Amino acid sequence: xxxxxxxxxxxxxxxxxxxxxxxxxxxxTNFVVMNFxxxxxxxxxxxxxxAHAENEVEEMVSFAKALVLNIGTLDDAxxxxxxxxxxxxxxxxxxxxxxxxxxxxxxxxxxxxxxxxAETRVALVRGNASxxxxxxxxxxxxxxxxxxxxxxxxxxxxTGLARELGVPVAITGxxxxxxxxxxxxxxxxxxPLMGCVTGTxxxxxxxxxxxxxxxSDPVSAAATALAYYGLAGEYAAxxxxxxxxxxxxxxxxxxxxxxxxxxxxAKIREG
Amino acid sequence: xxxxxxxxxxxxxxxxxxxxxxxxxxxxTNFVVMNFxxxxxxxxxxxxxxAHAENEVEEMVSFAKALVLNIGTLDDAxxxxxxxxxxxxxxxxxxxxxxxxxxxxxxxxxxxxxxxxAETRVALVRGNASxxxxxxxxxxxxxxxxxxxxxxxxxxxxTGLARELGVPVAITGxxxxxxxxxxxxxxxxxxPLMGCVTGTxxxxxxxxxxxxxxxSDPVSAAATALAYYGLAGEYAAxxxxxxxxxxxxxxxxxxxxxxxxxxxxAKIREG
Amino acid sequence: xxxxxxxxxxxxxxxxxxxxxxxxxxxxTNFVVMNFxxxxxxxxxxxxxxAHAENEVEEMVSFAKALVLNIGTLDDAxxxxxxxxxxxxxxxxxxxxxxxxxxxxxxxxxxxxxxxxAETRVALVRGNASxxxxxxxxxxxxxxxxxxxxxxxxxxxxTGLARELGVPVAITGxxxxxxxxxxxxxxxxxxPLMGCVTGTxxxxxxxxxxxxxxxSDPVSAAATALAYYGLAGEYAAxxxxxxxxxxxxxxxxxxxxxxxxxxxxAKIREG
Numbered sequence: 015x016x017x018x019x020x021x022x023x024x025x026x027x028x029x030x031x032x033x034x035x036x037x038x039x040x041x042x043t044n045f046v047v048m049n050f051x052x053x054x055x056x057x058x059x060x061x062x063x064x065a066h067a068e069n070e071v072e073e074m075v076s077f078a079k080a081l082v083l084n085i086g087t088l089d090d091a092x093x094x095x096x097x098x099x100x101x102x103x104x105x106x107x108x109x110x111x112x113x114x115x116x117x118x119x120x121x122x123x124x125x126x127x128x129x130x131x132a133e134t135r136v137a138l139v140r141g142n143a144s145x146x147x148x149x150x151x152x153x154x155x156x157x158x159x160x161x162x163x164x165x166x167x168x169x170x171x172x173t174g175l176a177r178e179l180g181v182p183v184a185i186t187g188x189x190x191x192x193x194x195x196x197x198x199x200x201x202x203x204x205x206p207l208m209g210c211v212t213g214t215x216x217x218x219x220x221x222x223x224x225x226x227x228x229x230s231d232p233v234s235a236a237a238t239a240l241a242y243y244g245l246a247g248e249y250a251a252x253x254x255x256x257x258x259x260x261x262x263x264x265x266x267x268x269x270x271x272x273x274x275x276x277x278x279x280a281k282i283r284e285g
Numbered sequence: 286x287x288x289x290x291x292x293x294x295x296x297x298x299x300x301x302x303x304x305x306x307x308x309x310x311x312x313x314t315n316f317v318v319m320n321f322x323x324x325x326x327x328x329x330x331x332x333x334x335x336a337h338a339e340n341e342v343e344e345m346v347s348f349a350k351a352l353v354l355n356i357g358t359l360d361d362a363x364x365x366x367x368x369x370x371x372x373x374x375x376x377x378x379x380x381x382x383x384x385x386x387x388x389x390x391x392x393x394x395x396x397x398x399x400x401x402x403a404e405t406r407v408a409l410v411r412g413n414a415s416x417x418x419x420x421x422x423x424x425x426x427x428x429x430x431x432x433x434x435x436x437x438x439x440x441x442x443x444t445g446l447a448r449e450l451g452v453p454v455a456i457t458g459x460x461x462x463x464x465x466x467x468x469x470x471x472x473x474x475x476x477p478l479m480g481c482v483t484g485t486x487x488x489x490x491x492x493x494x495x496x497x498x499x500x501s502d503p504v505s506a507a508a509t510a511l512a513y514y515g516l517a518g519e520y521a522a523x524x525x526x527x528x529x530x531x532x533x534x535x536x537x538x539x540x541x542x543x544x545x546x547x548x549x550x551a552k553i554r555e556g
Numbered sequence: 557x558x559x560x561x562x563x564x565x566x567x568x569x570x571x572x573x574x575x576x577x578x579x580x581x582x583x584x585t586n587f588v589v590m591n592f593x594x595x596x597x598x599x600x601x602x603x604x605x606x607a608h609a610e611n612e613v614e615e616m617v618s619f620a621k622a623l624v625l626n627i628g629t630l631d632d633a634x635x636x637x638x639x640x641x642x643x644x645x646x647x648x649x650x651x652x653x654x655x656x657x658x659x660x661x662x663x664x665x666x667x668x669x670x671x672x673x674a675e676t677r678v679a680l681v682r683g684n685a686s687x688x689x690x691x692x693x694x695x696x697x698x699x700x701x702x703x704x705x706x707x708x709x710x711x712x713x714x715t716g717l718a719r720e721l722g723v724p725v726a727i728t729g730x731x732x733x734x735x736x737x738x739x740x741x742x743x744x745x746x747x748p749l750m751g752c753v754t755g756t757x758x759x760x761x762x763x764x765x766x767x768x769x770x771x772s773d774p775v776s777a778a779a780t781a782l783a784y785y786g787l788a789g790e791y792a793a794x795x796x797x798x799x800x801x802x803x804x805x806x807x808x809x810x811x812x813x814x815x816x817x818x819x820x821x822a823k824i825r826e827g
Contacts, residue, residue, distance in 0.1 A: 045587050069631075212320060257327065266801055320591055359612075483595050527810075533804055
């Protein structure tokens, strides 16, 4: 799969803007991935901030170019903060990217994701196939926080789901699938080792946040972000001895990747 | 020390099962090591999930093959969640592995560990010498979360302690000591650099969780897990320039180690 | 810039003492950097402990040689714990090092930092230029948690601020600036890649904690700690392919640096 040339150019352009403007990405995210997420955003050239207190999130999000909400280790206080941050982001027009980690696995997670979707204006949801299917009320096969559904199975229903929710969705897997219910983009960048490191999915969501901070179309922001992120994974895997060295090489690659390399390496296509 | 051949074979067999069945290990663990623990479990082939909300843990643990409770950064809400998760695991027969980080250092930690032991059916406790001694009411020399007692000193009392608690114990150190009060196993795998990286003890407990998910005998699950984990430490240390590169090589080694290598490299003996 | 020879000797001596006595450093710090901070302290030879529960911090800090308070991801419960730990440290004469992460960005952070300064006896505050300026009530240009003010601009006002607060301050940047309101020290060690890894600032604060555990003068403790830390950054950058490999090489360098190398490599000067 080669990239539609205009989408590859958009990917290169978005990355250039991130490095020039260093968009502040406000994350209310889970404990497991906070460090990795911050390092992923810094390596890309963005400026990460983590803040979760109910009496702080509204102020913090007002400086941000994007808000990333991730329910990977949540409890009631964090849900309240996410909704509060999300409402403020909605009021200010700051794009919200939602990562419904483990939706479908427990009632708390499924309902938290649905509540955020209902009470705030989410720009895009990024999840694995099972998590995305769980948002539609379908019978998803989630096992903990790992997907048990294929991207293909989810993609079939994702277009309808995006329309139903009124929110674009990105399903990541061997080939990523992004749709707003009408337009469909697929991204074939990535490497299997990404599944052996915790937080690579959450990091993808955060990178979509950075791209959404410089690209007002959530569908192209997500597709170009995932092409950049997946391409860094391909570069990192080349020579990695396992998941540890892959993780380190991945941060190096996110930092080193040039717009020129993305122009040639992005594998995004329409439909 | 060479391995009793049946125990080395059991280690190889357990690892094979983990890679084939990818047991879900539910962790209620501390903030410091969440990322490393998840990466250790993924590298081994298991499927980690972190969930701590009181209104979620019962549902999450019902999918799990093992529950790991780690008190490394606790407060009252987390203790309540650990007990709730532990009670559900007890009811469902899910093996619970307890890591009493810092027991003996503060009253909160000692009492939390004792409460978990009293209110749930723990399959095995893994700690350093000081932490294990603290559970018996003895005068342990804990300094923060690092051991100030030798494994030998603790081993002398561990057999009685395991009987008294009715719970097998694993004391890790230069030579690990595992006992259920009758049988005693010792594991001589490992490397001093493991003590220079935070979370290697907590990671050992999580790996015991994964092994307990495929081996119903907690004593052999712990000994085989520690042999695998320590052997990965030996491989990682060879060529490491310090604790940073060791940590990365360690994740690579956990992922790369073959059943054949464990068969030959495990150093487990009876008595 | 070469080091005043007595300060370089002090740096070497302090590191030697840390490795010999392994001072326990109690951290109440943020979720993003807990793992990295613990690894930084371990690599240096200190003994880290993280504990934040209100019903535990007083007991834990009583064993510690230093208390590090870091407001990077705070909420009301954590602020209460920090104040409680700080009051106990004050009573016991345990030096407190404060990292006012994001002070100036939100009211919650600015007020939390000011409250800790008012209610406990802080030995030294370490921050970037914007964070330090925010403590003085000046108009700081904070963007999330990254500095938007130059060290030079802050240094001009830092001497007066240290006097006003009655607390020594360390402003880190390309050249670090440390003052108690009378004496001024500057440290020129470091590398730009340190800004591409999350938690390097927080790690610097923690290392100052370790040095303050063996050096009763907070100004020389901070300057010698920053020289050691920055020199490790210089060593790590040599050969790093990006922020990922830099981070790993940095932990290796913190562990490997000899007193001899610090004696020759430290760049600390008076005035």
